[in-house]
Amino acid sequence: MELAEAKQKFIEAWGKLGSEWGINRTMAQVHALLLISPEALTTEQVMEQLQISRGNANMTLRDLINWGLVEKQHRSGERKEYFYAEKDVWYIARQVAKERKRRELEPVLKLLNQLQAVEGDEQDPEYKTFKTSVTDINKLATNVDKTLETMLKAEENWFFGSIFKLFK
Amino acid sequence: MELAEAKQKFIEAWGKLGSEWGINRTMAQVHALLLISPEALTTEQVMEQLQISRGNANMTLRDLINWGLVEKQHRSGERKEYFYAEKDVWYIARQVAKERKRRELEPVLKLLNQLQAVEGDEQDPEYKTFKTSVTDINKLATNVDKTLETMLKAEENWFFGSIFKLFK
DNA sequence: TTAAACTTTCAAAATTTATTGAAATATACT
DNA sequence: AGTATATTTCAATAAATTTTGAAAGTTTAA
Numbered sequence: 001m002e003l004a005e006a007k008q009k010f011i012e013a014w015g016k017l018g019s020e021w022g023i024n025r026t027m028a029q030v031h032a033l034l035l036i037s038p039e040a041l042t043t044e045q046v047m048e049q050l051q052i053s054r055g056n057a058n059m060t061l062r063d064l065i066n067w068g069l070v071e072k073q074h075r076s077g078e079r080k081e082y083f084y085a086e087k088d089v090w091y092i093a094r095q096v097a098k099e100r101k102r103r104e105l106e107p108v109l110k111l112l113n114q115l116q117a118v119e120g121d122e123q124d125p126e127y128k129t130f131k132t133s134v135t136d137i138n139k140l141a142t143n144v145d146k147t148l149e150t151m152l153k154a155e156e157n158w159f160f161g162s163i164f165k166l167f168k
Numbered sequence: 169m170e171l172a173e174a175k176q177k178f179i180e181a182w183g184k185l186g187s188e189w190g191i192n193r194t195m196a197q198v199h200a201l202l203l204i205s206p207e208a209l210t211t212e213q214v215m216e217q218l219q220i221s222r223g224n225a226n227m228t229l230r231d232l233i234n235w236g237l238v239e240k241q242h243r244s245g246e247r248k249e250y251f252y253a254e255k256d257v258w259y260i261a262r263q264v265a266k267e268r269k270r271r272e273l274e275p276v277l278k279l280l281n282q283l284q285a286v287e288g289d290e291q292d293p294e295y296k297t298f299k300t301s302v303t304d305i306n307k308l309a310t311n312v313d314k315t316l317e318t319m320l321k322a323e324e325n326w327f328f329g330s331i332f333k334l335f336k
Numbered sequence: 337t338t339a340a341a342c343t344t345t346c347a348a349a350a351t352t353t354a355t356t357g358a359a360a361t362a363t364a365c366t
Numbered sequence: 367a368g369t370a371t372a373t374t375t376c377a378a379t380a381a382a383t384t385t386t387g388a389a390a391g392t393t394t395a396a
Contacts, residue, residue, distance in 0.1 A: 003295055006286040010302065013279050020272050022190045024384075035301050038293035043343080053386045058344060079341055079394070087297075089304040104188050111181050118174040125206035127171055129255075133203050134178065136257040192354075211373080221356045226374060247364065247372060 030060045031069055034085035040073045042080050068095045094152055101148050112138040175204055198228045199237055202253035208241045210248045236263045262320055269316050280306040
């Protein structure tokens with residue numbers, strides 16, 4: 001396979017995977033493009049390579065910066081901004097985990113805790129089933145949350161390290 | 169908080185979480201509704217409670233069955249079909265993990281393996297960066313895949329058990 | 337201060353995804 | 367076989383999301 005073709009496939013696959021997991025396809029594609037670029041790229045280059053508009057490129061790059069996956073670079077003597085993606089895969093995984101935990105897991109946990117406090121008749125099957133389901137989900141979500149917390153605190157590659165060894 | 173209000177909030181939150189993770193909002197809501205229902209419900213009841221059309225209810229229930237989260241029940245002397253959601257949260261988590269692994273992780277792994285075989289000039293930074301990124305992602309994805317595999321084989325609650333103990 | 341270079345914004349348009357509802361199909365009972 | 371009841375399908379429609387592109391805003395340097 002040619003490098004050019006491989007790049008194209010990688011970008012497409014990353015975009016598809018992103019969209020299946022609730023991440024904007026274009027954002028995932030821009031991230032993929034920057035990931036495989038040895039040098040930082042300009043907005044123009046991103047627009048050109050992915051055939052997207054200036055507005056789209058600008059917003060997407062801003063989002064990627066907010067996710068902590070891309071950084072702006074300045075070059076002396078130049079007005080243009082350059083965008084560079086962090087290449088460390090373990091860092092990327094942690095960053096994504098951190099953001100999704102904050103944006104999605106934590107709000108749900110907060111609600112689950114409130115819902116657990118609902119009052120009702122212990123004899124009522126509707127009440128009992130609701131309470132049991134909410135409590136069980138809350139337990140699992142709390143464990144996921146704590147585990148992510150530990151993962152985020154760990155400086156090194158927690159996944160490659162301690163966990164995976166459990167399974168040879 | 170009233171039980172009725174709590175139910176409503178739970179269904180909304182589950183729908184929102186689902187849509188953030190690439191799962192159709194309605195499907196997540198129907199799942200939530202069945203999860204907190206002590207008894208199996210009919211298509212009519214699902215339509216009524218979530219204010220959705222017959223076609224939508226039917227397709228969504230079929231999808232939930234395909235995800236292995238809901239089962240059809242028949243009652244003697246009745247023509248209607250009843251739908252019941254598995255209540256075991258650990259079972260649900262494993263089922264979702266299993267399906268997403270099969271539908272999304274495995275196709276990506278297959279591609280990454282192909283992309284790793286791309287030929288090129290070792291001196292070319294474009295080639296080197298591409299290869300390194302793809303190889304690193306492949307390593308992480310392979311580890312995630314193997315870990316999920318182990319999780320799926322484990323009959324018992326792997327998460328509550330061995331893993332979580334690592335972090336006290 | 338002016339102007340060129342570059343970035344940001346956002347309403348409108350395009351695209352994608354989800355939903356409806358009525359017709360077609362299937363099922364079970366008499 | 368006929369009929370009432372229930373389920374499935376899918377083209378049309380609606381809703382949600384994404385993208386565009388041109389205008390407004392900002393920065394830099396002469």
